[in-house]
Amino acid sequence: MTNTVKHGGSALRHQTSDGPNGIRLRRVTTAAAIYQQLHAAIVSLALKPGISLQEKRIAEEFGVSRTPVREALLRLAEVGLVEIFPQSGTFVSRIPLSAIPEAVVIRKSLERTTVERAAQVATAEDIAQLDSIIARQRAHASLGEASHFYEQDEAFHEAISAIAGYPGIWTLVKTVKLQIDRARRLTLPVSGRMTTVTEEHEAILDAIAAHDADRASAAMMHHLGAVIPDVEALRQHHPGYFA
Amino acid sequence: MTNTVKHGGSALRHQTSDGPNGIRLRRVTTAAAIYQQLHAAIVSLALKPGISLQEKRIAEEFGVSRTPVREALLRLAEVGLVEIFPQSGTFVSRIPLSAIPEAVVIRKSLERTTVERAAQVATAEDIAQLDSIIARQRAHASLGEASHFYEQDEAFHEAISAIAGYPGIWTLVKTVKLQIDRARRLTLPVSGRMTTVTEEHEAILDAIAAHDADRASAAMMHHLGAVIPDVEALRQHHPGYFA
DNA sequence: ACGTGCAAATTGATATACTAGTATGACAAA
DNA sequence: TTTGTCATACTAGTATATCAATTTGCACGT
Numbered sequence: 001m002t003n004t005v006k007h008g009g010s011a012l013r014h015q016t017s018d019g020p021n022g023i024r025l026r027r028v029t030t031a032a033a034i035y036q037q038l039h040a041a042i043v044s045l046a047l048k049p050g051i052s053l054q055e056k057r058i059a060e061e062f063g064v065s066r067t068p069v070r071e072a073l074l075r076l077a078e079v080g081l082v083e084i085f086p087q088s089g090t091f092v093s094r095i096p097l098s099a100i101p102e103a104v105v106i107r108k109s110l111e112r113t114t115v116e117r118a119a120q121v122a123t124a125e126d127i128a129q130l131d132s133i134i135a136r137q138r139a140h141a142s143l144g145e146a147s148h149f150y151e152q153d154e155a156f157h158e159a160i161s162a163i164a165g166y167p168g169i170w171t172l173v174k175t176v177k178l179q180i181d182r183a184r185r186l187t188l189p190v191s192g193r194m195t196t197v198t199e200e201h202e203a204i205l206d207a208i209a210a211h212d213a214d215r216a217s218a219a220m221m222h223h224l225g226a227v228i229p230d231v232e233a234l235r236q237h238h239p240g241y242f243a
Numbered sequence: 244m245t246n247t248v249k250h251g252g253s254a255l256r257h258q259t260s261d262g263p264n265g266i267r268l269r270r271v272t273t274a275a276a277i278y279q280q281l282h283a284a285i286v287s288l289a290l291k292p293g294i295s296l297q298e299k300r301i302a303e304e305f306g307v308s309r310t311p312v313r314e315a316l317l318r319l320a321e322v323g324l325v326e327i328f329p330q331s332g333t334f335v336s337r338i339p340l341s342a343i344p345e346a347v348v349i350r351k352s353l354e355r356t357t358v359e360r361a362a363q364v365a366t367a368e369d370i371a372q373l374d375s376i377i378a379r380q381r382a383h384a385s386l387g388e389a390s391h392f393y394e395q396d397e398a399f400h401e402a403i404s405a406i407a408g409y410p411g412i413w414t415l416v417k418t419v420k421l422q423i424d425r426a427r428r429l430t431l432p433v434s435g436r437m438t439t440v441t442e443e444h445e446a447i448l449d450a451i452a453a454h455d456a457d458r459a460s461a462a463m464m465h466h467l468g469a470v471i472p473d474v475e476a477l478r479q480h481h482p483g484y485f486a
Numbered sequence: 487a488c489g490t491g492c493a494a495a496t497t498g499a500t501a502t503a504c505t506a507g508t509a510t511g512a513c514a515a516a
Numbered sequence: 517t518t519t520g521t522c523a524t525a526c527t528a529g530t531a532t533a534t535c536a537a538t539t540t541g542c543a544c545g546t
């Protein structure tokens with residue numbers, strides 16, 4: 001377990017507080033920047049589950065001191081993306097397959113709530129917004145742009161949360177579904193999957209537009225239930241990635 | 244905004260790692276200890292919303308360096324109990340009344356899920372366990388022991404989550420209901436409230452014992468809906484406590 | 487093969503110093 | 517009086533060096 005990963009020697013550049021127009025921007029701390037970079041790297045599996053992360057080495061690679069690196073790692077440990085063993089080492093967490101079913105249940109519970117509420121209160125503009133998201137999604141799907149497609153997928157769910165008046169629920173869902181996302185990254189990109197997802201989103205939107213909370217809920221449950229990855233196949237293809 | 248608060252000069256003592264029986268206990272880091280103390284102080288309102296918390300001063304009061312204090316404050320900021328303004332100051336967060344309705348919705352959503360599942364799968368032992376919790380609760384209520392009563396109240400909900408097979412949901416609910424708890428602390432202890440809560444718990448348990456998921460859900464929703472504090476009265480009595 | 491013990495490695499914590507924003511109040515200008 | 521500027525002090529963010537506590541692995545000896 002002495003694997004390491006190169007970060008490409010990316011140097012962090014402190015953002016100065018003054019924008020060109022004199023607007024006072026919120027300062028981006030070094031610790032926050034490192035957190036985001038590591039977060040993205042872990043979720044995208046650029047940093048593989050199980051590999052070692054050392055405060056000292058990361059600090060050198062980013063060209064900063066241990067302090068902000070340490071703070072970033074502590075935050076990552078809280079959301080379950082790294083595991084810190086005192087006086088021993090810090091490692092990218094293995095994907096806890098046993099926790100995924102519960103994460104799915106939580107997500108279903110919360111998104112059922114948002115979609116039902118959204119179906120009750122959605123305005124014409126809300127529906128138009130969701131429709132435009134789906135349109136972009138369909139375009140990306142036809143071009144096979146998985147990354148952009150994924151962004152719009154998230155935007156769709158986030159928009160529903162916002163429409164319902166519960167934007168904080170999406171924030172919660174994002175952290176809950178982290179490990180699910182990591183597992184999903186390992187599944188081969190099934191052709192046609194993007195089209196299927198788009199159709200499921202359309203079904204959800206149809207129900208919202210009809211202000212049919214029950215149908216919207218059912219469509220959302222079907223959508224979220226279809227995303228569960230095949231656990232056993234993953235274990236076979238990627239030994240050592242799971243806890 | 245130069246208010247401060249005395250911590251009574253409580254000195255932290257490092258726990259050694261070896262228990263009397265040789266079992267290797269998980270080491271309690273200084274940062275974690277400080278986090279817990281500040282967490283409890285803020286939720287119990289011993290630390291009032293809005294007052295200043297300074298890394299340096301807290302470090303001196305606890306007799307430690309800035310580092311663990313800083314880590315504790317960062318964690319507290321993540322759960323919304325303190326607000327950090329870079330290069331300016333750190334303050335106990337004011338209670339965000341506007342976020343409370345959403346927190347209630349989230350809690351209802353998650354606990355509806357757990358109680359419905361619990362009603363489906365509860366065994367005789369599970370039901371006995373819940374019954375004993377309620378028994379203890381009734382005893383504490385009759386003696387007016389609010390603090391012990393509150394512990395059993397939490398234990399009841401936590402047990403339901405565990406019975407459902409979703410222990411992580413209770414962990415989530417605990418953080419979501421933090422601000423609700425702070426607001427509730429400000430409400431005067433209504434006589435008979437403890438008795439009412441106990442009866443509501445009994446109704447929930449009855450439905451679970453009967454494996455009636457719908458009734459259990461309804462009882463839980465009624466229970467959680469009855470706890471919403473009177474926002475306007477709070478604003479009047481405690482100016483400066485809310486955001 | 488199997489413990490034993492020591493050295494290396496790593497996180498936890500301390501102490502100190504410096505930087506960069508931020509709040510504050512005094513003071514000058516209108 | 518009001519407004520704008522400036523000096524000052526304060527605070528969080530970061531850097532650096534160092535030590536402590538503990539785990540881990542490997543060499544060593546039995």
